[in-house]
Amino acid sequence: MPLIFKLALRNLFHDRLRFIATVIGIVFSIVLVTVQMGLYLGFERMVTTMIDHASADLWIVPRGTKCFEDPSLLAARNQFRVRAIDGVVDATPIVIGFAEWRMPSGNTTPVFVIGSNIKSKGLLPWNIVDGDLEALSTPNAIAVDKSYFDRLGISGVGSSAEIRRQRVRVVAATNGIRSFTTTPYVFMDLDKARAHTGISSEEATYILVQLSPESNVDTLRRRILEATTDAEVLTSTEFRDRSRSFWLFGTGAGAALFGGALLGIIVGTVIVAQTLYSSTKERLIEFATLRAIGSSSAYIYKVIICQALISAVIGFSVAWLIDTAVVRMTAETALPIIITAKLTLALFLLTLLMCITSAIAAIIQVTRIDPIVVFAR
Amino acid sequence: MTEALIEAVEVAKVLGSGPGQVQALKGISLAVKCGELALLMGPSGSGKTTLLSVLGCMLTPTSGTVWVRGRSTDGASAEELAKLRRDNVGFVFQTYHLFPTLNATDNVRLALDVRGEKRKAAVAKAKDALTNVGLAHKMASYPHELSSGEQQRVAIARAIVGDVSAIFADEPTAALDSENGKAIMTILSSIANDHSRGVLVVTHDARLIPFADRVIYLEDGRIIRKEKNSVSHQ
Numbered sequence: 001m002p003l004i005f006k007l008a009l010r011n012l013f014h015d016r017l018r019f020i021a022t023v024i025g026i027v028f029s030i031v032l033v034t035v036q037m038g039l040y041l042g043f044e045r046m047v048t049t050m051i052d053h054a055s056a057d058l059w060i061v062p063r064g065t066k067c068f069e070d071p072s073l074l075a076a077r078n079q080f081r082v083r084a085i086d087g088v089v090d091a092t093p094i095v096i097g098f099a100e101w102r103m104p105s106g107n108t109t110p111v112f113v114i115g116s117n118i119k120s121k122g123l124l125p126w127n128i129v130d131g132d133l134e135a136l137s138t139p140n141a142i143a144v145d146k147s148y149f150d151r152l153g154i155s156g157v158g159s160s161a162e163i164r165r166q167r168v169r170v171v172a173a174t175n176g177i178r179s180f181t182t183t184p185y186v187f188m189d190l191d192k193a194r195a196h197t198g199i200s201s202e203e204a205t206y207i208l209v210q211l212s213p214e215s216n217v218d219t220l221r222r223r224i225l226e227a228t229t230d231a232e233v234l235t236s237t238e239f240r241d242r243s244r245s246f247w248l249f250g251t252g253a254g255a256a257l258f259g260g261a262l263l264g265i266i267v268g269t270v271i272v273a274q275t276l277y278s279s280t281k282e283r284l285i286e287f288a289t290l291r292a293i294g295s296s297s298a299y300i301y302k303v304i305i306c307q308a309l310i311s312a313v314i315g316f317s318v319a320w321l322i323d324t325a326v327v328r329m330t331a332e333t334a335l336p337i338i339i340t341a342k343l344t345l346a347l348f349l350l351t352l353l354m355c356i357t358s359a360i361a362a363i364i365q366v367t368r369i370d371p372i373v374v375f376a377r
Numbered sequence: 378m379t380e381a382l383i384e385a386v387e388v389a390k391v392l393g394s395g396p397g398q399v400q401a402l403k404g405i406s407l408a409v410k411c412g413e414l415a416l417l418m419g420p421s422g423s424g425k426t427t428l429l430s431v432l433g434c435m436l437t438p439t440s441g442t443v444w445v446r447g448r449s450t451d452g453a454s455a456e457e458l459a460k461l462r463r464d465n466v467g468f469v470f471q472t473y474h475l476f477p478t479l480n481a482t483d484n485v486r487l488a489l490d491v492r493g494e495k496r497k498a499a500v501a502k503a504k505d506a507l508t509n510v511g512l513a514h515k516m517a518s519y520p521h522e523l524s525s526g527e528q529q530r531v532a533i534a535r536a537i538v539g540d541v542s543a544i545f546a547d548e549p550t551a552a553l554d555s556e557n558g559k560a561i562m563t564i565l566s567s568i569a570n571d572h573s574r575g576v577l578v579v580t581h582d583a584r585l586i587p588f589a590d591r592v593i594y595l596e597d598g599r600i601i602r603k604e605k606n607s608v609s610h611q
Binding site: 002003004006007010011013014285286289290291292293294295296297299371372374375 | 426429430435436455456459460461462463464466467468470471474476477478479483486487488490491492496499535539547
């Protein structure tokens, strides 16, 4: 084992209480940053989940639409004009909107209705774990996520309830289609959704456009825009970015998450800097001895940075274990914390950077050592 | 003529500033020579440790020149002085200054590690140095497991392991009983007998005089007397 590493390791473990305080500081900081960034990623994924699962090359949206949940409407007849354009395979209207769900017990709760033509590829439920997608075309049929059964006061496929005083019957149950707003999604046929949300047959929330594979998206987009009124034409990526931007930055949620992460970094840096500084101060005579026997400043800096890096690796490892547990615990919640490989790598590099930055105060302290103190009696 | 390893020429040193300023050394000329063990004696505050620090390239003189193997230290930066120490000087301190978290071998090896010596060779040299000071059986011991005399011997091993030419010892026996003190001085004498090295010992203890080739008396920052010792090394 290199002597610098051994010396750094022994320095750390020699004062166990201080070392534990350092590791706790790093763990606290990294877990906080991970949770905030994991929430950000989870939130980012949740707010675009419907866009991600829709079969659309282009979205025709009401002018000024900010996000998927925006309740603005456009003229449904746009779909016919768009279908007439060469290169367009299909144009499918969908409607979305809030409605009141009445449980068999008589209690009510709001739900978010998503209506799409079952026969066309629009926005249909996915991850069906019970029941049948085809059954959605039967009268009063709906699909809901199994995680909302209790909330909706139902027991599963076959259960009945009411939306806007009209009877609905659960024919399919999905897994993992959850809303970050915690309002349950209810999938149903387009016409039924119109009836349940009070949207007329002449209106739609969006029109999903599928293009032939060989078509030029930009050209068709211009032609679709010319053919429609009071609408914008967005690619899925653009609509996704717009939704994310609205929810994460328009509402301040993203800023709050980033603010929390920044706070974690600052707190962690201060704690590690403080403990490294006091540890170095306590060992000044040893560093002065090193200087007296002729070590270069760089050698001493290496010892201190090595201490910081060892603390970083141990602190990150403990934080990673905690993060893994947090990810598991939140996996089935409305807002799961998502940790990707990229985020893990970024957090590890951040931990190293934070600890090296923290070592600066200790290094400045050592820089001022006068080796002559070794003669003090 | 005996070669001067380190030489001070008309060295003066002012410590502190303002009303607290002290002229610790006043025009001292002194050489540390190969094959010689010299004692630097004098009352407290006479400038012994300051002189040791200047000769050992830890302090730069206010005026005058220090020559280390023919090279002047005038204008040397802190890093250059550290290199001069690394290459030429070994220190033995009154309170040993061993690293409590490292065993004897690693404490000695540290002096080679700062020179960038490879691990395998460094470990072998550290073990040789410990054997030379009679600690072959304590190589794996930590400082708290060693007696005061043994700790000082580890410190001597650390000072000599880098094959430096000048060994400077600051009150090396002050914290030891007379028996251990004699043992330490015997080791330092044998180092000086090597003829490629010189040893300078700062001490208050007149009992060490029989071990010295030369005794230099310092008072108020000046050398007041130099005596060749006719008594052979013990």
